[in-house]
Amino acid sequence: MINTKSTNQKIFAELENEQDELNQLIQSLIQIRSYSCEEKEIVEFILHKMAEYNFDEAFSDKFGNVVGRIGNGPIKILFDAHIDTVKVTESEEWLYPPFEGKIVDGKIYGRGAVDEKPAMAGYLMAGKKIKKYFANESLPFTLYIVGSVLEEDADGYPLYHLIINEGIKPDYVLLGEPTDLKVYRGQRGRMEMKITTTGKSAHGAHNQQGINAVYKMNPIIDGIEKLDKSLPAVEPLGKGSITVSQVVTRAPSLCSVPDYCQIHIDRRLTLGESKESAVEQLQKIIQDKKMDAEISIPDYEAVSWKGTKFKEEAYFPTWVLEKDHVLTQAGLQTASNILSKSAELGTWAFSTNGVATAGHFDIPTIGFAPGKEELSHSSKEELLLDDLLLATKFYFALPFQLCELLNQG
Numbered sequence: 001m002i003n004t005k006s007t008n009q010k011i012f013a014e015l016e017n018e019q020d021e022l023n024q025l026i027q028s029l030i031q032i033r034s035y036s037c038e039e040k041e042i043v044e045f046i047l048h049k050m051a052e053y054n055f056d057e058a059f060s061d062k063f064g065n066v067v068g069r070i071g072n073g074p075i076k077i078l079f080d081a082h083i084d085t086v087k088v089t090e091s092e093e094w095l096y097p098p099f100e101g102k103i104v105d106g107k108i109y110g111r112g113a114v115d116e117k118p119a120m121a122g123y124l125m126a127g128k129k130i131k132k133y134f135a136n137e138s139l140p141f142t143l144y145i146v147g148s149v150l151e152e153d154a155d156g157y158p159l160y161h162l163i164i165n166e167g168i169k170p171d172y173v174l175l176g177e178p179t180d181l182k183v184y185r186g187q188r189g190r191m192e193m194k195i196t197t198t199g200k201s202a203h204g205a206h207n208q209q210g211i212n213a214v215y216k217m218n219p220i221i222d223g224i225e226k227l228d229k230s231l232p233a234v235e236p237l238g239k240g241s242i243t244v245s246q247v248v249t250r251a252p253s254l255c256s257v258p259d260y261c262q263i264h265i266d267r268r269l270t271l272g273e274s275k276e277s278a279v280e281q282l283q284k285i286i287q288d289k290k291m292d293a294e295i296s297i298p299d300y301e302a303v304s305w306k307g308t309k310f311k312e313e314a315y316f317p318t319w320v321l322e323k324d325h326v327l328t329q330a331g332l333q334t335a336s337n338i339l340s341k342s343a344e345l346g347t348w349a350f351s352t353n354g355v356a357t358a359g360h361f362d363i364p365t366i367g368f369a370p371g372k373e374e375l376s377h378s379s380k381e382e383l384l385l386d387d388l389l390l391a392t393k394f395y396f397a398l399p400f401q402l403c404e405l406l407n408q409g
Contacts, residue, residue: 008337011129012393018125022392023103023385025049026121029083030101030110036084039064039149040305046083046120046147053128054135055145063161064306066147067168070127071139075406076169077399078144080159080353081119081176081369082151085112092379106385113381114371118388119176119395120147122369126395140403144168148353154300156356157312163361172327172364172402173357174395177348178371181339181387183331185366186320187348188237189269189355191278193314194262195220195286196294201252201259210257214249216291217261223285224265233270236347237320240270242278269318316351317359327364330402335368337401338393348373368394 015022034042043066050058050068057069066083088098088111096102098111123145130143148158163169177184197217202210221244233239243266250260267278279295286293301311321328323345335343350373358365370387 007133008397011133011396015125015129015389015392015396019385019389022121022125022389023108025124026108026113026118026383026385026388027101027103029117029121030108030112031099033099034084034112035087036150036153037302037305039084042083043147043149043305046124049124050127050145053124054131055127060306061162061166062306063158063165063308063310064149064304065158065162067162067166068127068145070130070143070145071134071141073139073141075141075403076144076171077141077402078146078159078168078170078173078357079119079123079176079395080146080148080173081116081123082149082158082353083117083120083147084149084152085115085117086152086377094379098379103385107382108385109382111381113383114178114373115376115381116176116178116369116371118371118383118391119369122388122392122395123176125392129396130399141399143399144170150302150304151353153302154310154312155351156316156353156359157310158356159353160312160356160360161310163356169361170357170363173354173366174331174398175352175354175365175367176369177352177367178369178373178376179346179348179367180372181335181368181370181390182344182346183328183335183366183368184346184348185323185328186237186358187318187350187352187354188240189273189316189318189359190351191267191269191275191315192298193265193267193279193282194296194298195265195282196260196262196296197291199257199259199261202257204255204257207257210259213258213261216293217247217263219289220285220291220293221263223289224282227281227285231270232272234272236345237270237318240273241268242266271318271320273318275315316355319354319358319365320347321358321364321366325364326405327366327402330398330405331366331368333405334394334398334401338390338397350376368398
């Protein structure tokens, strides 16, 4: 193999000496506000850095993702970090301004400090080192570094677009969602559903002449609450869940019997659960309650910052990679070497772009990044900068470790 232990140590020492540059990278990324559908500025910043670091190729695809390429070897590896964030609300109480990227006592604070701009900073620095040390050698891999857009609104679709419409289909994928320096190998799936009941409107003073659509929905909601408590737990992902997240009614006035009621459902899927089984469970509740109701799966539609329109069904499959898979083992060995202790395995509670790579396309996928998942989407986002340095070492070493294990057969 090209890479050796001594080379690793030399490059790791360089990364330690250049930690200020890495810290400034993550700070700059946080300072660029990049809400979903508003990522143009951060895409341009990353493209500039890829050019500065001598990436072999750097471009923004038709959807708006930023894509950098290093090498042209036969093993295609994709590192993904979504570069959009959820919005900051007026009700949030931040210790420091959310777009300042304030550094205090070895930590950085701000929107995206966990979810998930650290991975992109680490990818860029790791790519810089690969180009510096192996520019004149034939790498055994092609490394794609992707800053995906609109992930917060449409998880999975950015990479689905890259594979289907841009023709970039990797053999292996690393996700940069927060894992607290553990190797994550899966997640619960999720889907959204709607149930609609209809009735007959009437004046509230003569309500017996009407059919109340809300009353028709009540026993269905009761059945859903009971279903949530009975869902099975399956390792390593735990149990699924089902939650009524919104109730909408319609009536001619507030003094009328409503003739329309619709609930929105958030459904989390564990192993063994699918879109079909989740719908069947709701159909059974409706049948058991002897109610007339319609189930539907909504579509999400939006326009990316590049003006590209897209539509996606609100179904995001469950996925788990085996413990003994070569990618899982490469991740564990790389992390153990970096951390100087046995690395831990884990899975995400929330959804990721892995619903496309692993869920739809069955591409082996893992995750590794600094930051605690539970701080995502909150005013508590903070990151230990020393953890970002460790992750950057991992990003440099993983492609070589993976290729070494593949060569061993």
